[in-house]
Amino acid sequence: xxxxxxxxxxxxxxxxxxxxxxxxxxxxxLKKASRTDAGYRLYNQAHIQQLGFIRRSRNLGFSMxxxxxxxxFWLDNDRESRNVKKLALSHLxxxxxxxxxxxxMREVLQTLADKCDGDDNPDCPILEGLAHLxxx
Amino acid sequence: xxxxxxxxxxxxxxxxxxxxxxxxxxxxxLKKASRTDAGYRLYNQAHIQQLGFIRRSRNLGFSMxxxxxxxxFWLDNDRESRNVKKLALSHLxxxxxxxxxxxxMREVLQTLADKCDGDDNPDCPILEGLAHLxxx
DNA sequence: TTAAAGCTTACTACGGTAGTAAGGTCAACT
DNA sequence: AGTTGACCTTACTACCGTAGTAAGCTTTAA
Numbered sequence: 277x278x279x280x281x282x283x284x285x286x287x288x289x290x291x292x293x294x295x296x297x298x299x300x301x302x303x304x305x306l307k308k309a310s311r312t313d314a315g316y317r318l319y320n321q322a323h324i325q326q327l328g329f330i331r332r333s334r335n336l337g338f339s340m341x342x343x344x345x346x347x348x349f350w351l352d353n354d355r356e357s358r359n360v361k362k363l364a365l366s367h368l369x370x371x372x373x374x375x376x377x378x379x380x381m382r383e384v385l386q387t388l389a390d391k392c393d394g395d396d397n398p399d400c401p402i403l404e405g406l407a408h409l410x411x412x
Numbered sequence: 413x414x415x416x417x418x419x420x421x422x423x424x425x426x427x428x429x430x431x432x433x434x435x436x437x438x439x440x441x442l443k444k445a446s447r448t449d450a451g452y453r454l455y456n457q458a459h460i461q462q463l464g465f466i467r468r469s470r471n472l473g474f475s476m477x478x479x480x481x482x483x484x485f486w487l488d489n490d491r492e493s494r495n496v497k498k499l500a501l502s503h504l505x506x507x508x509x510x511x512x513x514x515x516x517m518r519e520v521l522q523t524l525a526d527k528c529d530g531d532d533n534p535d536c537p538i539l540e541g542l543a544h545l546x547x548x
Numbered sequence: 549t550t551a552a553a554g555c556t557t558a559c560t561a562c563g564g565t566a567g568t569a570a571g572g573t574c575a576a577c578t
Numbered sequence: 579a580g581t582t583g584a585c586c587t588t589a590c591t592a593c594c595g596t597a598g599t600a601a602g603c604t605t606t607a608a
Contacts, residue, residue, distance in 0.1 A: 332545045337517045361530035381473045394497035409468045
């Protein structure tokens with residue numbers, strides 16, 4: 277009943293490259309696959325589910341370390357949602373900080389770019405800004 | 413008149429670690445420093461200026477490759493500001509794309525987190541989202 | 549039987565930064 | 579003159595997540 281697939285199939289089913297599937301096994305976020313006599317990895321439904329979980333978590337920007345925690349929670353029926361939420365909110369804060377940082381870069385850079393004529397003249401407020409820029 | 417300083421001084425003057433100064437020389441973004449008889453690197457005012465330029469560019473998120481171009485423009489009196497602006501706008505677009513990406517992550521994650529009670533109960537919409545999440 | 553596709557391990561590289569180890573040099577103080 | 583401590587040198591490793599390569603074995607299909 278538990279259909280087993282080799283790594284290529286697992287990859288196309290989950291959107292995770294074979295390369296990364298092996299890597300996830302290596303760093304311990306994905307349970308080791310069983311093997312055929314020839315040494316081919318075999319994945320069951322649980323593996324496929326987990327790979328989807330991992331990919332979606334990556335898409336939301338979680339680090340592999342965080343994903344390892346998320347997976348532990350997921351597999352633990354005695355988890356407290358408090359801890360999952362804590363992790364999520366912490367990551368959310370990181371995301372927000374990155375956004376702020378990028379917005380600040382954008383602000384400065386946009387201001388400089390606006391002042392630059394962008395023609396065949398060498399005068400360039402962007403370069404002048406990078407050379408002096410007091411706001412740091 | 414051109415005061416020469418060793419790497420530690422150059423580092424404290426510019427806010428770039430000695431480690432990174434050596435690295436910049438290695439990858440060719442910073443002109444090779446002269447040396448004392450003992451092999452200590454010696455930096456002049458031009459080096460110091462360039463290191464400041466590099467640091468400010470990094471702070472705006474430019475890659476080392478982009479910085480190499482920016483430096484070339486900066487040192488080239490025959491530059492056309494058009495090309496500098498093009499580079500800046502291209503980087504600006506990357507920044508904007510990253511912001512959008514992060515905002516999308518935030519949106520999804522915030523929505524999931526909002527639905528999670530965050531108590532001692534195991535039920536957790538965050539984990540359910542990561543396990544299924546159709547919007548991808 | 550042979551060719552193609554798929555799998556294996558082991559290695560390299562990326563970008564930017566930081567850490568370590570093992571050593572040479574310089575300045576100041578004794 | 580010798581010692582100490584700060585500073586410098588090179589060379590290496592590691593981080594994170596991903597991708598590429600090479601050399602070789604296995605399976606599937608013609």
